[in-house]
Amino acid sequence: MIELILGQVLRFGADAMIEGPGAARVEARGAVALRAGRILDVGAAADLRARYPAAQMTDMGQKLLSAGFIDTHVHYPQTAIIASWGKRLIDWLNTYTFPEEMRFADPAHAAAVAKTYFDLALAHGTTSMCSYCTIHPASVEAFFLEAEARGMRALAGRTCMDRATAPAGLRDTAQAAYDESKALLQRWHGRGRLGYVLTPRFSPTSTPDQLLALGSLWAEHPECLMQTHLSEQVDEIAWVKSLYPQARDYLDTYETFGLLGANAVYGHAIHLEPREMARLVEVGAGLAHCPTSNTFIGSGLFDTAGMAAAGLRVGLATDTGGGSSFSMLRTMAAAYEVAQLRGVALHPAQLWYLATAGAARLLRLEDKVGNLAPGMEADLIALDLASTPAIAQRAARAETFWEALFPTIMMGDDRAIAGVWVGGKRQR
Ligand code: GUN
Numbered sequence: 535m536i537e538l539i540l541g542q543v544l545r546f547g548a549d550a551m552i553e554g555p556g557a558a559r560v561e562a563r564g565a566v567a568l569r570a571g572r573i574l575d576v577g578a579a580a581d582l583r584a585r586y587p588a589a590q591m592t593d594m595g596q597k598l599l600s601a602g603f604i605d606t607h608v609h610y611p612q613t614a615i616i617a618s619w620g621k622r623l624i625d626w627l628n629t630y631t632f633p634e635e636m637r638f639a640d641p642a643h644a645a646a647v648a649k650t651y652f653d654l655a656l657a658h659g660t661t662s663m664c665s666y667c668t669i670h671p672a673s674v675e676a677f678f679l680e681a682e683a684r685g686m687r688a689l690a691g692r693t694c695m696d697r698a699t700a701p702a703g704l705r706d707t708a709q710a711a712y713d714e715s716k717a718l719l720q721r722w723h724g725r726g727r728l729g730y731v732l733t734p735r736f737s738p739t740s741t742p743d744q745l746l747a748l749g750s751l752w753a754e755h756p757e758c759l760m761q762t763h764l765s766e767q768v769d770e771i772a773w774v775k776s777l778y779p780q781a782r783d784y785l786d787t788y789e790t791f792g793l794l795g796a797n798a799v800y801g802h803a804i805h806l807e808p809r810e811m812a813r814l815v816e817v818g819a820g821l822a823h824c825p826t827s828n829t830f831i832g833s834g835l836f837d838t839a840g841m842a843a844a845g846l847r848v849g850l851a852t853d854t855g856g857g858s859s860f861s862m863l864r865t866m867a868a869a870y871e872v873a874q875l876r877g878v879a880l881h882p883a884q885l886w887y888l889a890t891a892g893a894a895r896l897l898r899l900e901d902k903v904g905n906l907a908p909g910m911e912a913d914l915i916a917l918d919l920a921s922t923p924a925i926a927q928r929a930a931r932a933e934t935f936w937e938a939l940f941p942t943i944m945m946g947d948d949r950a951i952a953g954v955w956v957g958g959k960r961q962r
């Protein structure tokens with residue numbers, strides 16, 4: 535059976551960070567044809583209606599059809615502590631994050647939060663994500679079971695910590711990190727649409743032995759991504775230097791133990807030294823930009839345009855619960871504002887790219903999700919570009935497509951999400 539969804543269509547034919555708005559293709563009266571969970575065809579509505587006369591039709595009118603959003607760095611276990619007041623990174627971890635993550639020793643708690651998290655993600659139009667879990671294998675099970683039940687393409691890994699800097703109860707050992715990560719990888723990587731990601735939390739909470747153990751597991755499974763945090767806050771960088779006195783810089787604490795490579799995704803990467811930048815470019819590593827987190831926790835202003843111009847793959851991320859929103863629209867708005875503070879106006883096409891096709895590229899999923907093109911998996915969303923009176927009155931003045939879209943980027947939230955399809959099945 536073929537299904538045709540009609541609406542305005544936005545997709546990408548190239549890298550919008552490099553090509554700008556010319557990388558995007560907009561069809562004012564377009565259509566997407568779906569068959570067996572995949573995109574069969576994309577184009578002008580009249581053409582597709584003629585080509586597939588027997589297709590079942592869903593007319594979304596003026597709604598904007600796009601690939602679903604992809605959140606490239608999120609901590610689903612921090613769902614319940616989002617918007618916790620008054621701390622910077624290290625105190626925020628100790629005060630809010632670690633006590634909440636301890637609760638994931640209880641599989642029932644993990645399952646309940648996973649359900650809440652996926653409900654929220656889908657309500658905000660996020661159809662794929664790359665999440666940290668906690669140290670507890672049950673937290674990984676809960677995440678993948680929930681994603682699998684919804685048929686989603688989702689990535690995650692067990693967060694490893696074995697240093698005394700992490701509280702007792704949230705610590706493992708180098709060997710346990712290796713063994714349990716490996717068992718979870720073997721159980722979940724490549725099962726349906728799921729993928730396992732090696733996840734040392736960050737160098738301050740791991741011993742060199744643990745980083746080395748995870749580096750050797752990654753060498754056994756180079757097909758997996760490896761995610762961690764890098765140079766998020768100035769105090770954190772000083773802490774890393776005191777814990778690893780031999781290291782040339784923060785990135786070196788990963789590089790030395792085999793945790794630098796083309797399939798690495800580093801979160802934040804705000805305060806990089808020239809050597810770190812050069813090495814990231816050289817190996818083709820990727821960066822997750824977490825703008826609402828970077829402003830909320832007071833971390834700093836990521837150089838989106840500079841990183842992309844240097845050839846690094848960049849994707850947007852909520853970093854929930856350090857980030858202050860589940861919405862990739864709100865995340866795009868924050869990325870725009872942070873770039874403005876650095877003197878750069880990111881184009882709406884670039885912001886959208888960073889939350890869809892660019893995010894997929896960061897996660898090595900660009901042949902599967904993140905764009906509307908024949909053969910891609912049918913994860914898409916329909917957006918109401920007039921979802922509130924404030925947005926509607928501004929969009930009504932728009933003279934171009936981008937002018938009509940930008941108010942939703944800056945002011946939109948889950949009310950703008952008018953439809954969500956996962957693997958071709960409508961979820962909402
Ligand atoms: N660095 C290490 N762990 C975390 C975390 O959970 N959130 C953020 N924002 N930074 C981190």
Ligand code: ZN
Pocket residue numbers: 607608609763801853856
């Ligand atoms: Zn994070």
